[in-house]
Amino acid sequence: MRIDETRNRGGFVSIARLLSRLTHSNSARSDKLDPHLLRVAGVVVLGAFMSILDTTVVNVAIRGLTKAFQAPLEMTQWISTGYMLALTTIIPLAGWAADRFGTKRLYLASILLFVTGSVLSGAAWSMPTLILFRVLQGLGGGMILPTGMTLLSHLAGPQRMGRLMGIVGMPIVLGPILGPTLGGWLVDDVSWRWIFFINLPVGVIALYAAHRVLERDDPKPHHTLDWLGVLLLSPGLAIFVYGLAETTAAGSFRSLIGDGCVLGGLALIVGFVLHALRRDDALIDVRLFGRRVVASAACTTFLLSAAVFGISILLPLYFQMVRGYSAFDTGVLVAVEALGAVTSMPLASYLTDRIGAGKIVLAGIACITLSVLILSMIGDATPIWTIEVALFLEGLGKGSTMMPATSAALGTLRKHEIARATSGLNAIQRAGGAIGTALLAVVLTRGISRVAPVDGTRNLHTGVISRGDDYFPLTLGQVFGHTFLWSLGIIVLAACSAMLLLNSKAAIGNEEPISPGD
Known part of the structure; x- marks a missing residue:
């Protein structure tokens, strides 16, 4: 009887060791960045680079666009502000839309909307139409990055997340840096329209690659939209960002419109947080940020x-x-x-x-x-x-x-x-x-x-600034x-x-x- 128990115990130990080896082997394999995962990362990088690059590439063209359309600078600034507001407004909806319609569908739709807005912006015939098309472009661009990161997170798992985020982080870091360089060259040597048209070939490649590489995921039609959350968070973020833009333009925190929008936007955002804490299917699950x-x-x-x-x-x-x-x-x-x-x-x-x-x-x-x-x-x-x-x-x-x-x-x-x-x-x-x-x-x-x-004089060579009887021993660089x-x-x-x-x-x-x- 003891011999049988020993044999059984030895058999169980052998099986346990075999399972342990298989588990460690599978874990080691799953820790590698396989070719399919790298292809998905490449697709996400293409889309993210377009979206982030376009946030800064337009900044160097503002002065030229003001002259091209004979528009006041205050109006021309809305080319950047409108894009930024649309981008900020749509981001909260990305999580719900990915669950509701499927991540692949949303990613394809986001790139298509962004490319369409880019082409229309390049073909704009007036300042109001350019601003309108930039808003359309921002609505697509705002969903590209969060949707792409969701795609990678589902595939990678925690053991490969760091390396994949490093790949996706390239356009996030390079976009704001390369944007002014590319924009300056296009505006000086080609045409301001090409700061938008350049997205067309990249977008077509990204659409084709996403269609071929990304696996179709099942949408969840039962995920209802948190309408109250939408009415609180999206306008709250947009008003808040607009208030900051007005504050920047005024050059102080004493702008009545800017300060009012900042406070109003913050009030809506706080209202959303209080609402989301009491709801399981909120637009953004703020309880996750309690960890x-x-x-x-x-x-x-x-x-x-x-x-x-x-x-x-x-x-x-x-x-x-x-x-x-x-x-x-x-x-x-x-x-x-x-x-x-x-x-x-x-x-x-x-x-x-x-x-x-x-x-x-x-x-x-x-x-x-x-x-x-x-x-x-x-x-x-x-x-x-x-x-x-x-x-x-x-x-x-x-x-x-x-x-x-x-x-x-x-x-x-x-x-x-x-x-x-x-x-x-x-x-x-x-x-x-x-x-x-x-x-x-x-x-x-x-x-x-x-x-x-305004009422003083400045001598940049000596670095002494005079204003009446006051002297400011500062230079502009300082x-x-x-x-x-x-x-x-x-x-x-x-x-x-x-x-x-x-x-x-x-x-x-x-x-x-x-x-x-x-």
Whole structure:
């Protein structure tokens, strides 16, 4: 009897060992980026690059478009503002639409809408029609990135999320940097219409590739739309961003329209949060952001977006206003930031899957901090190589922060939670970028008004600014340096938030996510 029990026990042990080996083998295989997954990532990168590039490529064409259509600058600015508002408004709907109609269908529809808006924008015959078509373009562009990230998250699983987010992060980092360079070249040497027409061939390739590569997923018609959430969040985000744009244009936080829209938008957003906490199928499941890793990632990316987007606005202005470079030359100088991001992003993505996001994000924040400290000391005659070193360091930091933090958050979610969480993370990042841009633009405007007051005189050669009996021993370059210091405080707050990501690898590998109903 004992012999039989021993044999049975030995058999069970052998079977257990065999299953364990098979499990480890499958785990090792699933940890690799297989060709199909890389093809899907390529499709997502194509779409994301179009959407993000078009956010900045138009900025250098504003002055030329004002002359081409004989329109006032206040009206021409709506080419960028209308696109940004449409982009912000539609993002919250992406998660629900992905569940309701299927992720592949939504991705194809988003690219088609974006390309259609691009072609119509390039063929616009007046300023009002161009603004209208840009809004159409923004409605498509706003859904491309969150839908693409949802596609990858479903396929990758937590063990490959870091590396895939590194691939998708390339257009997110490169788009704002390459946009002004490409836009400046097209406007100077070709035609402003080609800043829109260039999306047609890329969009056609992206549509064909998405149709062939992406697997069809089943829609869930029973997912009803949270209408109250739509009426609260989408207008709230749009009004909030519009208020920040008005504040930026006014150059102070004393704009009645700007301040009113900011407060009104915030009230609607807070109303949505209170509504979503009481509803299981809310437009964005805000209860997911109550988890440590997701909340930390959201807060970190929000603050980093505020700091980094603000800096990306300041540097081109510095090169043009202080150093006198053209739009194209400015784009070339800023492009070294892309070199830093391309250098760090693959390594950061690989290490995120190995040691967790926390250490990688903190290392990236350290690089950005050093970069901002260098930029805070610039003046009118700072050597260009010093600024380029700072830009390269900032690129290293950007490549090591945004996507690793996002991958840490998505890696803790269940499949059915990813779509709506992705929409929330994208909306938070957009809001952070808008806030940072407005804040640093206002600080810069106030600084310039002190250096070059309307009723005073300015001597840039001596650096002494006179206004009546007052003297301001500042140069225009130093005003930019002082403005960079404001972003340093934001980065320090981001570092504090990123501390909570230090155990994110354990969370990705072991934490069982809590369901919305728990």
